[in-house]
Structure formats: C-alpha cells, structure tokens
Amino acid sequence: MRLAELSRTTGVPPATIKWYLREGLLPKGEATARNQAQYDDAHVRRLRLIRALVEIGGMTTQEARNILAVVDDPNASIDQVVGAAHGALARVPDSDSDATTLAQVDHFLASRGWKVMPGSPARAELAGIVRAMAQFTPGYDHSDLALAAGLAPYADAVDQLAAAEVEELPRDVPRDVLVEQVVLGTVLAERLIGSLRRLAQESAFLTRYVAPSDTNR
Amino acid sequence: MRLAELSRTTGVPPATIKWYLREGLLPKGEATARNQAQYDDAHVRRLRLIRALVEIGGMTTQEARNILAVVDDPNASIDQVVGAAHGALARVPDSDSDATTLAQVDHFLASRGWKVMPGSPARAELAGIVRAMAQFTPGYDHSDLALAAGLAPYADAVDQLAAAEVEELPRDVPRDVLVEQVVLGTVLAERLIGSLRRLAQESAFLTRYVAPSDTNR
DNA sequence: TCCTTGCGGAGAGTAACACTATCCACTCGC
DNA sequence: GCGAGTGGATAGTGTTACTCTCCGCAAGGA
Structure with a gap:
C-alpha cells in the first residue's frame, strides 16, 4: 500500500499524512526505492488511532505524540499508558x-x-x-x-464504571492490542460519557420544561 | 470599581479584559467620563463565567459568546440555554x-x-x-x-445523574441566576465527571496492576 | 527508449485563535 | 499643574495544525 492508498482508506489527506510522518506520529513506511514506500495495516490502525485522539479526544498533536511514545515503548507498563492518556485529557x-x-x-x-x-x-x-x-x-x-x-452522586456513578472497565480488560492478549484498547477506553469513553449525558439531559429538559403534561401528568 | 480593580479581583490581566470588552463577551462598564468607567459585581460574575467556560469548559471565545448571547436574552427559554451549552460542548x-x-x-x-x-x-x-x-x-x-x-452501563449511569440534576433545579429563583446555574451545571459538571472518572480509574489500575496482593489477595 | 503520471520528502506559507503590546488623548488626585 | 493612571483603538505575537509548492526520481505504457 502506498501513501495515496493509505489516504484513501482512512480519509486523511495525503499532505496531512506526510506531516504526521515528519512529526513522528506515524512511523515511516518500508522504503522500496528512494521515493517509494510501502505501508501496511499497522499504519492504517495507527492513523485511525491518531485521528481518534485528535478529533474525538480533542488532543493536540503534541499530546498525541506523548501517548504514542508510551504506547510504542515495550517496557512501559499499563499504568504508564493510562498515565499518559490521563495527562493529555x-x-x-x-x-x-x-x-x-x-x-x-x-x-x-x-x-x-x-x-x-x-x-x-x-x-x-x-x-x-x-x-x-x-x-x-x-x-x-x-x-x-x-x-x-x-x-457524591458523580463519584458513585463513576466509581462503578471505572471498576467495571478495569475488571473487564482481557488478560490473555498481546501487549500492543491491550495498550491500544486501554488508550481508546480511556479517551473515547470520556467523550462517550459526555455526549450520553448531554443526550440524557436534553431529554430530561424536554420532558420537564416543554411538555411535562403530555407524558405523565 | 475600575478596570484595574476588576482585574485584581478576578486575576484576569487588564489587556485581556479590554479584549473581552471589545469582543462583546463582557458588557461595557458605566461610563463616568470619556476615559473612565465603573464596573460592578455583575461584571465580576460575568468575567468568572467567561473564564470557567474557556479554561475549564475548553471553549473558544466564539462558543462562549454564543452561550452568553442566549444567557443575556430575556426571552430565551431554559431549553435554548441548554442547547447553546450543548452546542459548544x-x-x-x-x-x-x-x-x-x-x-x-x-x-x-x-x-x-x-x-x-x-x-x-x-x-x-x-x-x-x-x-x-x-x-x-x-x-x-x-x-x-x-x-x-x-x-448500556454508561447510559444507565448518566441517566440517573441527568434526571437528578434537572429535578433539583430551583424553581423560585430569578431567571438570570437559574440560567447561570444551568450553564455551569452543564459545562463544569461534564469536566467534573471526566476528572472524577480518571481518578477512579487511576485508583482501580493501581489496585489491580501494581499491588493487588497488598489489599485483597 | 521516451514520456507522462505519480511518488516521497522538504520547506515555506497560511488561517484561525487568543491574547499582548503600544500608542494616545484624557482625567483624577494630590 | 502635573504625573500616574484610564479607557479605547490598532497592530503585533506566538502557537497550532495543517496545506501548498517544488523537486528529483520511479514506474509503466507507447
């Protein structure tokens, strides 16, 4: 897979991919000639991870780079990965x-x-x-x-979620997959909770302030 | 209260306050002369609200302005205020x-x-x-x-929170106070939940991955 | 073999954002 | 009366995340 195809499958513009390569967010492809390189599924995955961190997690590229550095370090513990994600959030x-x-x-x-x-x-x-x-x-x-x-009400709600998330992490899975899942679970879930809460809130406000009599009074 | 004092009580630099005035985020003080103006508690409160939206809520000044416009509109309903806050978040x-x-x-x-x-x-x-x-x-x-x-687990958790928040809103309070509280409850609580979840997560990871034997095994 | 198309890499340029610095006429308090 | 301070306007700054342009080279068809 060459750069243009990588761009097509992920929807990220070629110029942006080039920039990520320069910034070290995305590892270089395997060079087949002075001006030709091959990219594989790992690049697609990494590119999607970068976009998730930046677009959904709202991180700067610097913050994303910090996380990716820990993700790529085979000696880094899960705690360190979580710490990096928390630091950026x-x-x-x-x-x-x-x-x-x-x-x-x-x-x-x-x-x-x-x-x-x-x-x-x-x-x-x-x-x-x-x-x-x-x-x-x-x-x-x-x-x-x-x-x-x-x-208290917020802490109660969140306590259960966090405990369940940590408990449900797979144990028999290669490090890179686990690490990726931890990062996504930390970053995307935070946004997920936010949007769900706003949806629940919206519904609650509509019910109370706009048409409370229609439903149960 | 003059601009310099407003700056001192809120910790916002005078140049920034001037910029907020120009941008229309902060209403002008009452002019007592061509180059003198008086500010009051409402300005302090508004300035704190702006900083809360920008620093904690992570909004751009444009997004903050959109919310403030609805907050200031006496004809806007609570739903519209919530909608503006949600739109920015x-x-x-x-x-x-x-x-x-x-x-x-x-x-x-x-x-x-x-x-x-x-x-x-x-x-x-x-x-x-x-x-x-x-x-x-x-x-x-x-x-x-x-x-x-x-x-489901996320929606369950959030459903209760949102319902409780809406239900606990005071009914016998002037509009501007209620509206301010709704904005803060929407924006600050979202961040609050995020940081609490990360704290709970951190604790759960420390317990499971670092010293699980110390506590219960 | 030529020739067009596309590739990669590098550097400069750009647009948005959130201030920050400078300047100026004026005014308040001593 | 005078110097520190004030409000208002304009221009400048640093950061961020791309985006554009250029260049020499490679690949594949005619």
Whole structure:
C-alpha cells in the first residue's frame, strides 16, 4: 500500500499524512526505492488511532505524540499508558491551585478510598473545577462535608464504571492490542460519557420544561 | 470599581479584559467620563463565567459568546440555554457521519426512551464516537443489540445523574441566576465527571496492576 | 527508449485563535 | 499643574495544525 492508498482508506489527506510522518506520529513506511514506500495495516490502525485522539479526544498533536511514545515503548507498563492518556485529557489550571481546595480534594479522595498519586493531573484539574464552582456559590462554607455531599452522586456513578472497565480488560492478549484498547477506553469513553449525558439531559429538559403534561401528568 | 480593580479581583490581566470588552463577551462598564468607567459585581460574575467556560469548559471565545448571547436574552427559554451549552460542548465530526451509524444511534436512543431532537449536536457526536470505536473492533457486527449492550452501563449511569440534576433545579429563583446555574451545571459538571472518572480509574489500575496482593489477595 | 503520471520528502506559507503590546488623548488626585 | 493612571483603538505575537509548492526520481505504457 502506498501513501495515496493509505489516504484513501482512512480519509486523511495525503499532505496531512506526510506531516504526521515528519512529526513522528506515524512511523515511516518500508522504503522500496528512494521515493517509494510501502505501508501496511499497522499504519492504517495507527492513523485511525491518531485521528481518534485528535478529533474525538480533542488532543493536540503534541499530546498525541506523548501517548504514542508510551504506547510504542515495550517496557512501559499499563499504568504508564493510562498515565499518559490521563495527562493529555486533563486541563490543569495554569496557576498553582490554592492549598485549601487541594487539601479538600485530597480529603474527599481519601474518604472515597481512592488511591491517587500526588502528581495526578486529574487531581489538580478537580481542584480547579471545585474552586470555580465555589466562586459561584456565595454561601459555600468550604467544609469537607459540603464538598463530599456535592460530589457524591458523580463519584458513585463513576466509581462503578471505572471498576467495571478495569475488571473487564482481557488478560490473555498481546501487549500492543491491550495498550491500544486501554488508550481508546480511556479517551473515547470520556467523550462517550459526555455526549450520553448531554443526550440524557436534553431529554430530561424536554420532558420537564416543554411538555411535562403530555407524558405523565 | 475600575478596570484595574476588576482585574485584581478576578486575576484576569487588564489587556485581556479590554479584549473581552471589545469582543462583546463582557458588557461595557458605566461610563463616568470619556476615559473612565465603573464596573460592578455583575461584571465580576460575568468575567468568572467567561473564564470557567474557556479554561475549564475548553471553549473558544466564539462558543462562549454564543452561550452568553442566549444567557443575556430575556426571552430565551431554559431549553435554548441548554442547547447553546450543548452546542459548544459537542465535537461534531466534520464529515457527514454515515447513515448506518446514525440510524443505529437513533435506535439506541429510542430504546432508552430518550427524546432527542434530530439536530442535536450530541447525537452527531455520539455517532462519530461509535463509528470510531467500531473501526477498532474487527468483528463488530453493526447490530443494534451489540451497540445497546456496549453503551448500556454508561447510559444507565448518566441517566440517573441527568434526571437528578434537572429535578433539583430551583424553581423560585430569578431567571438570570437559574440560567447561570444551568450553564455551569452543564459545562463544569461534564469536566467534573471526566476528572472524577480518571481518578477512579487511576485508583482501580493501581489496585489491580501494581499491588493487588497488598489489599485483597 | 521516451514520456507522462505519480511518488516521497522538504520547506515555506497560511488561517484561525487568543491574547499582548503600544500608542494616545484624557482625567483624577494630590 | 502635573504625573500616574484610564479607557479605547490598532497592530503585533506566538502557537497550532495543517496545506501548498517544488523537486528529483520511479514506474509503466507507447
């Protein structure tokens, strides 16, 4: 398969594929001559993975490259792969978040029994979100209890999902397949949950605000 | 309150505030002279809302402006506000998604009893995600049942959350407060769920892959 | 053998985005 | 009265993700 055909099967423009090759996101094809190269299914797969990370996951190419580097490293553990994906998905606030909110978040995580590493990007992101929410709640008392009560329904929902996902990972599968599945499960599922929630919300709003009497009252 | 003080209380640089004023994201202060203006708490609040949408929600300023326009329109219904927020959160694929996936998604939504408008951005986004996932599953049979089975755990989790959120909205509150809360509840909660899921996932991976014997084996 | 078509690789160019810097006339407070 | 500060306008900057153009070479038909 040459570049043009790779482009046709994936729908990615040739110029973009060339750019991915230059940037090192996509490994080079096997050269058959000075200006001819062969690509195979692994390239198709990798190209689709890149597009999934960028188009659906909303990552920059730099973030995608970081993940792919870990994916390609045969010595990297699953934890490291997950860590790379999480690092790219998190929107860590620029400024150092205040210690109060961070301590509150840590307390919440401990009360949940979640083991999280201090450098976790998601932890910093959560602190930023909590801080922003608190700014809009004038009477917010900054107590650990108030936080835990507010987050509980979300944490409950997500706890089950995460546990099931990790538990259902296949054990008897080659590393590259498992790793790819972990990345997709982390990145695409996050977007999946988001769109499903919006669909459920939309439906709930339509039911309550537009025609509540039509259905059950 | 003058511009410099507005900058100090929100942490947003003066030049950025000026730019938001020019772009129409932030309403002008009340002019007291040709080159002096007064800002009040509403400006502080609006500025914080803009930063929440942009920094946490990851929106472009154009998307933020679209939402704010609906928020400011006293004739806009809650549904329209939610619709604007959803429109900015969704990552709709560029290409027209294929009819097969879209029909499958519609079938799934109907089986759930979710009422969704055909133009819903979340619907198109979901179709794009399902399509990408199917590409990585060679034996995927494109049956409605397989889709429903795969999405069920996520949809179950999200269904309860969305219903609770809509149900818990205050009814006896001025429109602007309600509208602001709806936008924040839509945008910030989406990010909140994402970061919480990653934290739960991180914990689950640490438990299973790093030290499973320490805890329960 | 020629000749057209297409290939790959490299570098420059581009469009959008979100600010940021500079300038200027003016005004407030001392 | 004067200097620091203000608001408004315009132009400039850095980043990102491509996209365009060019070039020498290869492949395959006439």
